[in-house]
Amino acid sequence: MDYDVLVLGAGIIGCAAAYELSKYNLNIAVIEQDYDIADDVALINCAIVYDGCECEDSLISRLEVMGNSIIEKVADKFNVNYKKCGHLIIAEDEKSKEKLENMYNISMSRGIKGIHLLDRDEVYKVEPNLNINVKKALYSENTGIICPYDLAIAYGEIAFDNGVNFKLQEKVLDIQKMSKGFRVITNKNKFTCNTVLNTTPGENYSIDSFNKVNKSISNLRYFLLEKEFSGNFQNIISTLNESEDKMYAIPSIEGVSIIAMKTNENITCEESIKKIGNFIGNIDEECINTVYESSFYNDSLMIDDSLIDNGYIKITGKNYNQVTTTPAIGKIVCDSIVSNLNCVLKKDFVDKRREFYRFRSLSNDERNKIIKLNPKYGKIICNCQKISEGEIIDSIRRPLGARTIEGIKRRTGVAFGSCMGSQCLSKISSILARETDKKITDIVQDSKNSKIMLSRIKEFDDI
Ligand SMILES: Cc1cc2nc3c(=O)[nH]c(=O)nc-3n(C[C@H](O)[C@H](O)[C@H](O)COP(=O)(O)OP(=O)(O)OC[C@H]3O[C@@H](n4cnc5c(N)ncnc54)[C@H](O)[C@@H]3O)c2cc1C
Structure with missing residues (x-):
């Protein structure tokens, strides 16, 4: 077997x-x-680490509780940006108040810790800037916010450093059962293996003949607000009302606020801003840095290990809480595979991510020490986010390093500021071309068809 x-x-x-x-x-x-790992993890993600109290399904709730407690530990161990902060779920009318009380009772019966029911006055004490009608609120102490693609990249880097072979830009076309093991056919190779863990959404491989997941998708519109936005909250806030619409205000790790609006209606951006005004108070449009639209998934998550005796596990279904449940899912599927293959722990496993600097969160003394060792850290490339050339080079030279502009953005935070990369994109492209020994016209945003520069102007070729 390969x-x-x-x-x-x-x-x-x-x-x-x-x-x-x-x-x-x-x-x-x-x-x-794709060209990179974690490329499909939404760039502007709600990034909420849930605590199991909102879930209707008890099994998913248990996965959230387990994932929540693992995330707190791994974020610290892997140097991933994570902040614990409370979540206020606000009932705006009598009917939602009942729903909320029901949610509280279910959470208690599930043994979820740190949950409180708050009256109207208590809510305004916790969040004085709130502008909505509060009947009652459920307050979760143990939720948090995390940088999801940083967590995914950290997992990938450590796996790579411990010998996992990552084959990027290779598309799986089919999975076939053999008398012993499997054959996985890609656009480049045919591999044989004992066990397949399939996390791709493809449903038409020869092996897949089982149930399809129930899909549930609504629209999600995000507004990324500038730091100066006056109504910043300390906690994650979300609403519960008679309609299916839901608003979220999320204080991001970077200090900006993300306002997300989930709706099944087809409304304009201006109408969304008006609805948001009823939630957090009027927002000056000057404060809106980015508007981003995505789908909100609430599919039924399916971990199908019915063929584990033969060596096949498939995970399907996109869900709004998948970052939270991932550490638990990773452990559970690993346990199944390991017990099926009867293998042993490695003696030389290194449970550590290679170090890197987040320059802008260091003190001047710390920065100066690093600049003395490597002057590239003294050259700021992204003025909005204060990201240095040293950090960009490190993101390319790291294990499973960035090979696209998107990869550098995700690893360093470059081009996320108010200029959205207009002042630094060409510098970043030149660094990537130099470091990977490519022509600048071969540098891509994030996939084969996303070149940053199409061609050189002929007259400049001799310069
Ligand atoms: C807008 C948004 C907000 C979210 N907010 C939150 C949140 O606040 N909290 C939370 O816990 N979760 C959140 N999530 C959920 C979470 O980000 C995603 O569900 C999660 O990233 C999905 O991870 P995955 O590994 O299952 O799937 P994916 O990231 O889709 O991974 C599947 C991978 O398979 C690859 N692939 C597909 N087909 C093939 C093929 N044929 N061959 C080879 N490779 C293939 C894809 O390129 C992809 O990299 C949010 C999701 C979205 C979209």
Whole structure:
């Protein structure tokens, strides 16, 4: 067999599973169609680490509780941006008040810790800037916010450093059962393996003949507000009302606020801003840095291990809480695979991410020490976010380093500021071209068809 385990898809679940499996004496490869790992993890993600109290499904709630407690530990260990902050779920009318009380009782019966029911006055004490009609609120102490693609990249980097083979830009075309093991056919290769963990959404492989997931999708519109926005909240706030619409205000780790609006209606941006005004008070349009639209998924998550005896597990269904449940899912599928393959822990597993600097969060003394060792850290490339050339070079030279502009953005935070990269994009492209020994016209944003520069102007070729 070419591999003991093939993980298909290097999203956050594929990377977390690869990390867990890399603790064992196994020959593992991850196959990903994109240029980078974690490329499908939404760039502007709500980034909420849930605590299990909002889930209707008890099993998913348990996965959230388990994931929540693992995330707190791994974020610290892997140097991933994570902040614990409370979540206020606000009932705006009598009917939602009942729903909220029901949610509280279910949370108690599930044994979820740190949940409180607050009256109107108590809510305004916690968040004085709130502008909505509060009947009652449920306050969760144990929720948090995390940088989801940083968590996924951390899992991937450690798996890579512990011997997992990442095959990027390779698309899985089919998975076939053989008399012993599987054959995975890609656009470049045919691999044999004992076990397949399939995290890709493909449903038409030869092996897949089981139930399809129930899909549930609504529209989600995000408004990324500038730091100067006056109504900043300390906690995550969300609403519960008679309509299916839901508003979220999320204090991001970077200090800006994200306002998200989930709706099934087809409304304009101006109408959304008006609705948001009823939630957090009027927002000056000058404060809106970015508007981003996405889908809100509430599919039924399916971990199908019915064929585990034969060596096949498939994870399907996109869900709004998948970042939270990922660490738990990674551990559970790893346990199933390991007990099926009867393998042992590696003696030389290194549970550590290679160090890197987040320059802008260091003191001047710390910065000066690093600049003395490497002057590239003294050259700021992204003025809005204060990101240095040293950080960009490190993001390219790291294990599983960035090979696209998007990859550099996700690893360093470059071009996320108010100029959105208009002042630094060409500098970043030049650094990437130099570091990877490519022509600048070969540099891509994030995939094959996303070149940053199409061609050189002929007259300049001789310069
Ligand atoms: C807008 C938005 C907001 C969210 N907010 C939150 C939140 O606040 N809290 C939370 O916990 N979760 C949140 N989530 C959920 C979470 O970000 C995603 O559900 C999660 O990233 C999905 O991870 P995954 O690994 O299952 O799937 P994906 O990231 O989709 O990974 C699948 C991978 O498989 C690859 N692939 C697909 N087909 C093939 C093929 N044929 N061959 C090879 N590779 C292939 C893809 O390129 C991809 O990299 C949010 C999601 C969205 C979209």
